[in-house]
Amino acid sequence: MLRKFKANRLFNGSAFAPKDSVLITTAMGKILDIVPEVDAGDQIEILAGTLCPGFVNVHCHIELSHMLNMIPEHTGLVNFVQQVIQKRAALPELKQEAMRIAEAQLYNSGTVAIGDICNSADSIELKQKSKLYWKNFIEITGFVDSFAANRMAEMEAIKKSFTSKGLPAGIVPHAPYSVSKTLFGQINDATVGEIISIHNQETAAENELYETKTGAFIQFYNLLGIDVSNFSPTGKSSIKSWLPYFTKDQRIISVHNTCTSRNDLHNLSVSQKENITFCICPNANLYIENRLPEIPVFLAEKLNIVIGTDSLASNHTLNMYEEIKTIQKYFPGIAEENILRWATFGGASALGVADQFGNFEKGKQPAVVILQHGESKRIL
Template sequence: MKAFFAPWVLPVCQPPIANAVVVVDDEGILKYVGDRNQMPACDVEQSFPNHAILPGLVNAHTHLEFSNLKKPLGNPGIEFTQWIAKVVGYRRDQQHTDQSKHQIIQSGIQESLSHGVVAIGEIATSPVQSSHYSNNGGCLLSVFEETLGADKGDYDTKIAKLESNLQHLKTANTIPGLSPHAPYSVPLELLQRIVRVAEKNQTTVAMHIAETLDEREFIAKRSGRLVEMLEQFGVWRPNMYPTNDSVLKILKTLARAQRSLVIHGNYLTDEELDFVRSVKQRMSIVFCARTHAFFGHLDYPMAEILERGINLAVGTDSRASNPDLNLMNELKEIRRRFPDVSAETILRMGTIHGASALGIADRVGTLECGRAGQMCFARLSDPNDPYSFLIKSQPQEK
């Protein structure tokens, strides 16, 4: 048995405990979370002064294939379609071998683990190789195979491939899911077919929705910068996109899956958020705070989402729009930008909300006895304040 001491333990499923200890057995299972007086006998003891012990964090949305990028593609404030063009160009130039792609994904998993992240919602470019996700160091991976598609002739093949991959990807630490990319790259008909696969296989679906105002224009009028972008890529098929499409219709389609994630949701209206509230037991929203800032989006509808009791999780998105995969930095960014949101709520977003969004709340997101003892050790800036790990430390003076 091994004991971890800290001035604060925040189990999330109960209030913070001062001068506390977490005990883990030799198999790594949590045996005790509480004050020091009643702890069981341990043969190893380790102290973390100036730290809070939290449940391992959950990064509900990223794309690990970009984990080798030293900095985001483009400069802050880049227009979204220009950024997509850079992503497409980057993918074309890289032409990774299977070996190098494996290494890049592994480096993203290792980076995440080093920052106390124990579960990841990963969007994986099709075709997904299960070998890329082996040796995940105990990190729980929800791997959503991404689908893009404008050509109706391909749909049967795409769907058959998705169905067979769902079976191949499943391991003890890998949970397969589906990701129709976005409304401008996946026509409603293809989305409906993907959701049917999800219903049949009881899998989770993750889709980028209402990420930009251009996307809203695309859905409502089939015009604007995203149409121009698709034309430039030679994949614009106007007759594939119904004239009576709407964000609400897309959300309603997605909601048929047993569980779904609305990635970003930066520009959801009150009516759409009301719909998400009506299905909040099975639909979550994922906020990627620093990516939101990178693109210079308008204010995020944080209050509107939280007042509806919608499950809001947090993601880093990829290193193509974010400097790192450190989920704690996202939580600090949220603390800084939304001072009215309680620190407790922000911690829940990075733990139990992410776990619920990914359907793994029975395994991660809280410190509960009987679970794997995966923890995040967060440095406190004020030892009297259990949530002071959320305050961005000032750069050291020279």
């Protein structure tokens, strides 16, 4: 049996299809064709709103789902990170239940694939049963150089617990303020040709750390008793300092970029512009720092842009459509087609799954989502 869908508009993953286009799929949702209504035959399901492929959420931390509403808004990143460290412990059953609820929200609101940051093996059980595609980024932290080898070994073991269950996983650095030079070097060696995800320039204090070794992070390290005597400032912004660590054909997903400047972006080489994807998490940025990246500058520089929700520790929902609406609200000049592309085909390309998801190309099963009355809903 075939399914045939027609709505007010049909977004195919890169652009709006001509008016009166009909999407034809198998009963399971495999894409067969997009044809003009006159050629589509009968039994067309007519919907109000916009049809689009399933969303790809490039940055999430499903294992923090139990932290919903635990951390107040607008406290700034340094304070936020401290609170995550203090408050993340919870009973295993509570974590599992929170992850199940969050996964259902992802599914129902139209997400089909996720780039998910993991600090533990907590989410394996959920992901083994999940109908969603999860690309697992096993995240390493360690700002003290001498801990690097131990940290690598610990996280390689967690990575193995994912891959041994058939779940795709790779090692990634947490952030420029939490990974030492030595650890960056070891991650570089361990990730030849892989996808790297890294939290980047989420706060102005991160640039200050690299430029002058001053500011809120120095106080943060003192508070945690972290010895930073080995850290030398580069005199450059954070992104200019850490990008050169990756030399082995990695593709990089730079997440947040709230304090990335026009100068940082303009000075990227042609190959860097091709290899880096900038993941914007607007609702988390508003939650934590109450500011947003200068998205029009990323567009003007013709950079790859995608969207993520971050975790429920810094967001009220994992619904990607809420991120799209926030971008539309704060940047009304950006074409809707661009934003929808970032949320679908752009995300699938960044996670290396554009052969399965992201657009209504024949043979793919990218999920079918309807955007209607300010909400998104998966219909197939």
